[in-house]
Structure formats: structure tokens, C-alpha cells
Amino acid sequence: xxxxxxxxxxxxxxxxxxxxxxxxxxxxxxxxxxxxxxxxxxxxxxxxxxxxxxxxxxxxxxxxxxxxxxxxxxxxxxxxxxxxxxxxxxxxxxxxxxxxxxxxxxxxxxxxxxxxxxxxxxxxxxxxxxxxxxxxxxxxxxxxxxxxxxxxxxxxxxxxxxxxxxxxxxxxxxxxxxxxxxxxxxxxxxxxxxxxxxxxxxxxxxxxxxxxxxxxxxxxxxxxxxxxxxxxxxxxxxxxxxxxxxxxxxxxxxxxxxxxxxxxxxxxxxxxxxxxxxxxxxxxxxxxxxxxxxxxxxxxxxxxxxxxxxxxxxxxxxxxxxxxxxxxxxxxxxxxxxxxxxxxxxxxxxxxxxxxxxxxxxxxxxxxxxxxxxxxxxx
Numbered sequence: 433x434x435x436x437x438x439x440x441x442x443x444x445x446x447x448x449x450x451x452x453x454x455x456x457x458x459x460x461x462x463x464x465x466x467x468x469x470x471x472x473x474x475x476x477x478x479x480x481x482x483x484x485x486x487x488x489x490x491x492x493x494x495x496x497x498x499x500x501x502x503x504x505x506x507x508x509x510x511x512x513x514x515x516x517x518x519x520x521x522x523x524x525x526x527x528x529x530x531x532x533x534x535x536x537x538x539x540x541x542x543x544x545x546x547x548x549x550x551x552x553x554x555x556x557x558x559x560x561x562x563x564x565x566x567x568x569x570x571x572x573x574x575x576x577x578x579x580x581x582x583x584x585x586x587x588x589x590x591x592x593x594x595x596x597x598x599x600x601x602x603x604x605x606x607x608x609x610x611x612x613x614x615x616x617x618x619x620x621x622x623x624x625x626x627x628x629x630x631x632x633x634x635x636x637x638x639x640x641x642x643x644x645x646x647x648x649x650x651x652x653x654x655x656x657x658x659x660x661x662x663x664x665x666x667x668x669x670x671x672x673x674x675x676x677x678x679x680x681x682x683x684x685x686x687x688x689x690x691x692x693x694x695x696x697x698x699x700x701x702x703x704x705x706x707x708x709x710x711x712x713x714x715x716x717x718x719x720x721x722x723x724x725x726x727x728x729x730x731x732x733x734x735x736x737x738x739x740x741x742x743x744x745x746x747x748x749x750x751x752x753x754x755x756x757x758x759x760x761x762x763x764x765x766x767x768x769x770x771x772x773x774x775x776x777x778x779x780x781x782x783x784x785x786x787x788x789x790x791x792x793x794x795x796x797x798x799x800x801x802x803x804x805x806x807x808x809x810x811x
Contacts, residue, residue, distance in 0.1 A: 479494075483495070483508070493710055493711060495512070495710070496708050496709050497710025497711050497712055498710070531672060531696045531699065531703075533671070534669060534670070534674070534696075535668070535669040535670050535696060535697060539721065539756075540667045540668070540719060540723060540755060540756075541721060541722070542582065542667070542722070543722070547581050547723065560613055560807070560808050561579060561580035562577060562613060562614050564577050565578075567748055567751075569730075569747075571711050571737070571739065571740065571744075572730045572731060572732065572737045572738060572744060573736065574728060574730040574731065574740065575728070575786050575787055576726060576728050577614060577726070577728075577768060577770070578724055578726060579724060579725040580724055581808065582666040582667075582723045583666045584806040584807075584808065585662060585725045586662070586685075586686045586803070586804060586805075587618060587639070587640070587686035587687060587688060587801055588606055588612070588801070588802045588804045589641050589646060590798075592646075594633065594647055594800060595633065596630045596633050596634060597633075599629045599632065600634075600797075600798035600800045602795065602797070602798055603615055603617060603796045603799065604769065604783065604796055606802055607771070607802075607804065608783070611807070612771070612806060612807075613770070613771040614769060614770050614771065614805035615767075615804045616727045616760070616769075616802070617715055617760065617761055617765045617766060617767050617797075617801075618688050618799070618801040618802050618803045619636070619688030619690045619761060619800075619801045620688075620689055620690050621634065621635050621636055621761070621801070622634045622635075622651055622652050624652060631797075632799045633798070635689070635800045636651065637649075637659075637688070637689030638659060639687075639689070639801055640684050640685070643664070643686075645676045645679070647800075657672045657692060657693075658670070658689065658690055658691015658758050658759065659672075659679075659687060659689050659758070660688065660690070660758035660760070661679065661685075661688065662684065662685055663683045663684055663685065665683070667719070667723075668717065668756050669684065669687070670694075671693065672691065672692070674687075688801050690758070690759060690761055691758060691759055693757075693758050693759075694716060694745060694746045694758060695746065695750070695757040697755065697756065701746070704743075704746070705742060705743045705746050707741075707742060709742040711738045711739035711740060711741060712730075712732045712739040712740070712763055713732035713733060713762050713764070713766035713787075714730040714732070714739070714740050714742075714745050714766060715729050715767075716745050716749065716759050717757065717758055718749045718754035718755075719757075721753065721755050726752050726754055726757070727803065728748055729767070729768040729787045730744065730762075731766075731788050732762075734788060737788075760803075764789075764793050765797050766787065767796050768787045769783050769785060770784050772784045
């Protein structure tokens with residue numbers, strides 16, 4: 433005989449369990465929400481203390497550091513207002529000299545015979561013509577890649593026809609596609625601060641690849657003034673402004689827009705050197721008087737490397753003999769790769785990531801342009 437009196441008790445027990453589960457979930461959600469609110473409030477108080485506290489230097493550094501990142505450029509004005517923010521960003525002494533004009537190509541004397549001289553001690557241990565050194569600053573770690581032959585440096589693009597419908601490529605994929613032996617990120621690109629696939633799909637501003645203008649539009653916002661590109665004679669030309677017509681007249685074979693210009697004809701950009709630029713990851717390109725090309729990447733947004741300023745990257749370029757140099761896209765875009773043919777950093781033949789990412793990313797961003805280095809035996 434079945435005892436039906438047990439059934440209501442089972443339903444009651446099931447109902448109690450459901451209420452207990454809902455109660456636990458509700459309290460957990462409330463606890464997590466409370467923690468989130470406390471973190472937001474704490475972050476707000478910390479930022480407010482720095483922005484409006486007694487240290488003017490700390491305020492300037494934080495303002496510039498946040499303003500240089502696409503996702504956080506709006507934050508300083510939230511605490512300081514537009515007028516005060518602009519005063520920090522653009523208020524510089526009038527006597528500082530802004531670089532004007534463009535590179536004097538006569539200051540770069542490239543001797544092809546000297547480049548391939550087997551008796552040159554600088555390259556005796558680097559038969560592929562690529563040498564990498566690590567540099568330490570007060571707030572950063574940096575890597576300097578010296579490329580012996582400037583004719584091997586070129587601008588690679590993620591697509592033959594840029595479009596918002598075609599995502600950019602990651603530099604780790606592009607270097608394999610190109611078969612290059614080294615690479616860094618290059619110019620400006622579409623970035624609306626979101627995680628959309630359109631970010632990194634198209635360049636911003638003039639792009640020249642293999643002697644052809646492949647892009648000359650600005651769709652979202654103008655990047656920093658500046659242009660860096662190589663002539664058909666392998667001279668790095670830097671300029672605050674460059675039109676497609678001017679580039680073609682100068683015989684630019686590969687180049688892109690970004691900036692600011694750091695060094696021109698041996699003269700540093702005093703405005704940017706003395707600017708209150710923030711501590712961030714940075715990428716730059718330069719050229720010595722003998723033609724050797726310099727790739728520089730400063731690590732940033734890490735416990736061991738906060739980042740560098742424009743002054744820091746100018747100092748590095750000067751130390752390594754740059755006659756001309758230009759800042760490239762930085763922040764989370766900063767990447768340096770090297771195909772380790774001789775097992776200096778790991779397994780021979782494998783592409784090695786030379787710099788470390790910021791803590792806020794797990795892989796390289798998608799981008800439309802890259803400066804790359806062809807193998808020494810490839811024309």
C-alpha cells in the first residue's frame with residue numbers, strides 16, 4: 433500500500449531547497465556588487481587624489497598617460513575639466529623649437545659596400561644583419577633592434593584593399609605570411625575604443641607600400657602629426673606633414689602616418705622632449721648616418737616596466753646615433769618580433785616575441801600596417 437502522505441512533504445522539502453539556493457545566489461550577487469562598488473569608489477578616490485592632490489607632477493604624468501590611450505583619453509577631463517586638461521597637454525613654453533620641414537636626405541650616406549663588408553666587427557656575430565640590445569631606464573625596459581641594410585626594411589599591409597569589413601591581422605600572423613625575419617607595429621589605424629572587429633581594420637592617414645599610395649583617408653580622427661617612410665634610395669624620411677603628392681615626388685617606397693617626429697636632421701624635437709608625455713609602451717623607428725635602421729620598443733603597463741615618455745625614446749635614439757626618428761603607434765600596439773634563426777632566444781627558426789605585452793592583453797592587437805625586415809638573401 434502506497435503512503436500518499438509523504439508526497440506533500442517532498443514538495444515542501446523541494447521548495448525549501450529552492451528558496452535556500454535563491455537566497456545564497458542573491459546574497460552572493462549582492463556581495464559581488466558591493467565589492468564592485470567599493471572598487472569603483474576606491475579607484476575614483478585614488479584618481480581624484482592624484483588629479484587634485486598636492487603633486488602637480490603626478491597629475492601631469494597621469495593626465496598624459498591616460499590621454500595617450502584610446503580607451504582612457506576621456507578620463508582626465510572628468511576630474512580636471514577640459515580647460516585644465518588642455519593646459520596640461522598643450523601648455524608649453526613659447527621658446528621651444530618645433531621641428532619643421534622634412535628630412536635632408538643628403539645627411540644619410542649609405543654605402544652598399546660598407547653594409548656588406550664582412551670585416552665590420554659590429555655584424556660579425558649577426559650574419560642575418562639584425563642585432564638586438566636591451567636598454568634600461570628609470571621607469572622602463574626597452575629593446576633596440578638595429579638592422580644593417582635599410583633596403584630590407586619595408587611596410588607590410590594586412591590587406592591589398594582596406595575595408596571596415598575586413599579585420600586587420602595580428603603581427604604574429606603577418607610575419608609568417610610575409611616570411612620576414614623581424615617586425616614592429618607601424619602606423620595609425622581606426623580605433624573607436626571598442627572591441628569591435630573593425631578596430632585595426634583600416635589605417636588612418638597616408639600609407640605607401642611598394643611605391644604605391646594604398647590609403648590616404650582619415651575616417652575617425654587625425655592621428656598625431658607625423659610621417660615616416662623610406663625612399664627608393666633607402667633613406668628614412670620623417671616629416672610633420674606629408675601629402676601623397678609630396679611623397680611620390682620624393683620617391684617614397686614605403687611609409688605611413690604617425691608621430692610626432694622625434695629627431696630630424698640630427699636635431700631633436702624640443703617641444704616633445706619637454707612635453708609632459710605620460711609613461712606608456714612606445715614604438716619608434718629611426719636611421720643612423722650610415723643607413724642602419726633602428727626599431728625601438730619600450731615596454732609599459734607592467735610591474736617591472738611602467739613605460740616611457742617621448743623624452744625617453746628620444747634619448748635612446750640619440751644614444752644609438754639616429755639622425756632621423758619618428759614615433760609610431762604605441763600603447764597596446766607595441767610589439768617587436770624576431771625570427772630567431774640562430775637559437776639566441778629559443779628554438780632556432782622560431783619567431784620570438786622580444787618585448788612583453790602590457791598586463792591588459794594576452795595577444796597582439798589586429799592592425800593594418802607593419803614595418804618588417806626581409807631576409808638578407810631576399811631582394
